[in-house]
Amino acid sequence: MKELSKSVVVTGDGINDVKSIQIADVGFAMGSGCSAAKEVSDIILIGDDFDATVTAIKWGRNIYHNVGRFLQFQITVNLSVLLTIAIGSPILAESPLSSV
Secondary structure (H helix, E strand, C coil), rough: CCHHCCCCCCEEHHHHHHEEEEEEEEEECCCCHHHHHHHHCCCCECCCCHHHHHHHHHHHHHHHHHHHHHHHHHHHHHHHHHHHHHHHHHCCCCCCCCCC
């Protein structure tokens, strides 16, 4: 998968998984696994509950998308306000927007 430029995630808990965890982009080790697997992994699952990891990834993606949407909204609003002020100020001889 790495040769195809894909992201690779590996989960393991034993000494036989250490090399795979090292090579992967993100390595998960189970909390009850051997210390070698824990040392080379990026994330250690304390409770050995892989379903919780899937849920956390879903929440993280949701937050990431919401931040992107918020930034898109803010940029659109700010550009609209700047355009309104740039066009309205010369025509009205004062700012078309006020705090009121």
